[in-house]
Structures are given as C-alpha cells and as structure tokens.
Amino acid sequence: MADYRTIDAGIGARSSAHIDAGLRTHMNKVYGTMSVGLLITALAAWAIANLAVTSTPTELMFREGQYLTGLGQALYTSPLKWVVMFAPLGMVFAFGAAVNRLSAAGAQTFFYAFAALMGVSISSIFLVYTGVSITQTFLVTSISFAGLSIFGYTTKKDLSGMGTFLMMGLIGLIVASIANIFLGSGMLSFAISVIGVLIFAGLTAFDTQKIKNDYIAHAHAMDSTWLAKSAIMGALKLYLDFINMFMFLLNLLGNRN
Template structure:
C-alpha cells in the first residue's frame, strides 16, 4: 500500500510539473508572438510614414499626398517584388536552418523576420484608413484569442486537419500569385473568404499541436529544444494572426 501511494504521488508530481511547464511554454509562445506583432506593426507604420509626403513629387497618390523616393522604391519600382516575396522565402529558410541555430539565434531570426514582414505590409497604411486598420486588428485579436483558446482546451483531436489545411494554404498562395496578373475582383473576394476560414482553422490546429508537442517531449526536459519549439510555435501562430488579419482587412477595411 505504501508503494502504491508512493507511485501515485510520483505520477501526480510529474503531472503537476508538466502542467506548470506547459503553462510556462505557452506563455513563452504567446509572448514571443506578441513581440513579433509589435515589431511588425511599428515597422509597417514607420515605413509608411516615411514613404509619403505632402510636398509635390512626380509620384502622386491623390488626396494631396505623394510618394517619396523611398516610397517609390518600396511600392512602385521592381524592388517591390523582392519585398513582396522575401518573407515567404525567409520563412521557408527558417524551417531549414532552425535545427542548426541556438534558441537565442532562432529568436533573433524571428524578430528580424517580423521586421521584414512589417516592410512588406507597410503599404496597407497607404491603401486603408488608419481607423479601419485598428478596428480590423482588434477584431482579429478577438477572433484569434477565441480560436486559440478552443484549440488549447478542446478534447477533440484535430490533428487530422493538418494535411487538408496545408493543401489549402498552398492553393491560396498559387491563386494569389495568379491574381496578381489577372487582377480579378471576384477571385480576390473568393481568396479572402477562403483564407479567413483556413487561417481560423489553422489557429486552433496550431495551438493544439504546440500543446501536444510539448506534452510529448516534456519528459526529456531539453531546455534548448523547448526554447526552439516555443519560437517555432510563436512563428506559426504569428503567421496565422497576420494572414487572418490581412484577409479580414479585405472585408472590413475602408480604403483611402
């Protein structure tokens, strides 16, 4: 009987340690993601302000605003294609090199990526009103919080969604690239609607996957692995948030 109580006490202690560690791990994931969002927002806002002037130049935007030389380079010159696709290239590179990086280096890489994403997204401040951008951000934050909480607390195994959702993301990328040349408003609407659904589902799916990955590896207590896992989890949720925000902006944003 004494041995039975000892075994149960040991199992209970390990369970409590895992629960406490999981909370700390998720806090690290959400905290890192939040810092990345702040970096992206500040970089986008600052670059958009540097790209516009009230002094007449040869690059008129309308409403008495003009592109500066920097603005022309970012949004009208061939450099815009590099800026547009650089975050996509960088995120694929991150997946390839993270095993060779330390946890600290991976976190630095993520923050640099967030700054580059801010550069890529800065044009939204030239297209949409600041009020509608802020409103869409808060709508996205509320939806994201609810979806992530559901993914964390649900007893339903949604791991089977993964393959379907990844195929959906690939389809969205291809359709978006095609529509750059077609400029079809109908296709753009369909892409945005499907994008909202896919990244809403991915938010719940990624949250559950971060949780189950931690529980599966918690027994090893490898601090370096846990650190990098938190960064990768933050990156996944960051991308879910950014994409959900951008697709919702197509519906909720008021254009300048």
C-alpha cells in the same frame, strides 16, 4: 509495508503537476514572443508608410496633397516591390531549414528580423486603408484569434486530422493569390479572402493544439535549448496565422482611403 500503488500515484500526480506548470510557462513564452513580433511588425509598417509619403511635391502623386518619396516609389512602384512582397515567404522557408543549426538566441533574432521585414512588406496598408478600419480589423482579428487559440488549447477533440486538409487548402490559396496578382479579379480576390480567413482560423486552433501536444510529448526528455527553440517556432506559426487572418479580414472589412 509501503503501498507502492499509492507511492506511484503520488509520483504521477507530482509529475503531471510539473508538466502542467511547464506547459503554462511554455505557452506564455510562445504568446509573449508572438506578441513582440506583432508589435515589431506594426511599428515597422507604420514607420515605413510614413517615410514613403510626403506633402512636398515629387514626380509621383499618391493622392491629393500627398506624394511618394524615393523610398515609396522604390517599395511600391519599382521591381523591388516583388522582392519585398515575397521575401518574408523566403525567410520562413530559410528559418525552417536553419533552425536546428541556430542557437536559441539566434532563432529569436531571426524571428524578430522576419517580423520587421513582414512590416515592410505590408506597410502599404497604411496608405490603402483608413486608420480606423485597420484598428477595427486588428481588434476583430485579436478576439477571433484568442477564441480559436483557446479552443485549440482546451478541446479534447483531436484536430490532427485537419492538418493535411488545411495545408492542401493553404497551398491552393497561395497559388490562387499569386495568379490573381496578374489577373486582378475582384471576385477571385473576395473568394480568396473568405477562404483565407477560414483556413487560418482552422490553423490557429490546429497549431495551438499541436504546440501543446508537442510539449507534452517531449516533457520527460526535453532540454532548455529544445524548449526555447520550440517556443520560437510555435510563436512563428501563431504569428503567421494571426497576420494572414488579419490581412484577409482587412481585405474584406477595411475601408479604403
């Protein structure tokens, strides 16, 4: 007579192995999509920054020997700069509201469009900071992000309790950042950058664990559409963690032109 406990254990082991393999595929999709988004952002920011300045004299000098083109003046000195600044935030909320109605391909296209718009929004960093400091800060961010994401993926500690605290901190950070646009306080800017790095460091670990746990929780009842959309939403979360951590670190570590 068959030992059903042995059979059940064998089925359970195969099921667990199947989930582990699926989880690795899922996380590779998340990180791959996120990486493509970061590449699009970097290329868009670099391209716009190069189109925004010229050596040909115009009515607005940027610095010695360089002048803002019509595009540069529109993006950085006209009221359009406020639209460009806050448009990515609006797209994040729109994406969250529309993702259930979008196909997987539509959601991915939306994410890549968002990444391009983010590149336009942060393109001024190539005019404000030296190329060396941007590269160095990107490497520091990459190493930090990788370590934090690995921690979030491998730790046995439940990080869900951090979520509410981090989201409250994020809301306060956004309010303080908007206020400082008008106040222009150097001390407040420094404090915002330090707190911002800490918040997004915590969110990197928290979001990585949540992406992993969401997959495991739905592993027995998922479909390909859910899987694809879940990977894109996970990529968006980690993308935002990376970009924000990079920008705050750049404000702290970057050398200005």
